[in-house]
Amino acid sequence: MEPILFILFGAIAVGGAIMVVTRKHPMASALYLILTLFAVAALFVLRQAHFLAAIQVIVYAGAVVVLFIFVIMLINVPENKLPMERLTGLRLLGVVVAGLLILETAILARRFAMPAGPTADAGSVQAVGRALFTDYLLAFEITSVLLLAAVIGAIALAKRKI
Amino acid sequence: MMEPTAYLLLSGILFGIGVAGVVARKNALIILMSVEIMLNAVNVAFIAVGSHLGDPTGSIFAFMVMTVAAAEAAVGLAILIAIFRLKETIDITELSVLKW
Numbered sequence: 001m002e003p004i005l006f007i008l009f010g011a012i013a014v015g016g017a018i019m020v021v022t023r024k025h026p027m028a029s030a031l032y033l034i035l036t037l038f039a040v041a042a043l044f045v046l047r048q049a050h051f052l053a054a055i056q057v058i059v060y061a062g063a064v065v066v067l068f069i070f071v072i073m074l075i076n077v078p079e080n081k082l083p084m085e086r087l088t089g090l091r092l093l094g095v096v097v098a099g100l101l102i103l104e105t106a107i108l109a110r111r112f113a114m115p116a117g118p119t120a121d122a123g124s125v126q127a128v129g130r131a132l133f134t135d136y137l138l139a140f141e142i143t144s145v146l147l148l149a150a151v152i153g154a155i156a157l158a159k160r161k162i
Numbered sequence: 163m164m165e166p167t168a169y170l171l172l173s174g175i176l177f178g179i180g181v182a183g184v185v186a187r188k189n190a191l192i193i194l195m196s197v198e199i200m201l202n203a204v205n206v207a208f209i210a211v212g213s214h215l216g217d218p219t220g221s222i223f224a225f226m227v228m229t230v231a232a233a234e235a236a237v238g239l240a241i242l243i244a245i246f247r248l249k250e251t252i253d254i255t256e257l258s259v260l261k262w
Contacts, residue, residue, distance in 0.1 A: 002164050010172045017176055017199050021183030026191040033195050040202050047213040052221050059228055064235045071239045075246045083188035083253035094185030098178045105174025109167050122216045131218040143229045150233030157240035
């Protein structure tokens with residue numbers, strides 16, 4: 001069952017990602033980004049990482065993409081003032097190099113082999129919560145400082161006069 | 163459960179698409195979205211290997227990556243709004259005041 005669902009959601013994620021980078025209008029890109037993020041959340045569920053799947057939907061699809069859509073609507077660039085984009089010269093070379101990067105990771109992934117672990121519930125809410133508040137407590141607290149810095153930075157940057 | 167190889171391959175493909183978006187697009191909003199795709203691709207790899215090893219550390223790392231992604235989106239979009247207010251454009255080829 002897992003291989004079929006993996007292929008299904010993997011194809012949706014890759015297709016959505018390709019649409020994100022190829023659409024002309026950023027609003028279409030944002031909507032395809034939601035599709036990709038939901039497919040990735042489904043892949044997390046396939047790997048029994050239920051906590052991360054929930055966080056993926058809430059934080060990414062619920063907060064980050066909404067922020068993107070909010071900004072797209074706020075600055076509201078008219079259709080004819082969007083940047084003219086043609087794939088020439090260095091940009092084409094960049095896409096080719098990105099393709100080479102995919103090839104490289106494919107070769108590395110094929111050589112990847114590691115022993116299977118003992119438990120299957122490593123991504124459950126219980127396991128993640130216990131790890132987060134014992135072994136990684138300091139990292140968790142520092143994360144909150146990072147978010148505070150981001151909040152202050154965003155407000156300071158978006159203010160009309162600093 | 164499947165071997166993580168297929169997931170790592172998918173992660174590489176998503177990351178490559180994100181890289182292509184960052185290097186090939188001019189629209190700053192779409193570049194930020196491509197960065198989000200790249201961060202998500204890394205999360206796929208973390209989760210796949212973490213669940214294969216039966217270790218919650220993979221999930222913790224993915225959690226941290228998501229936090230950084232949220233902070234990055236907030237600050238990046240704030241910068242974008244400030245730039246748009248100043249220059250009336252989101253075309254990154256026109257934003258070259260730091261280039262000489």
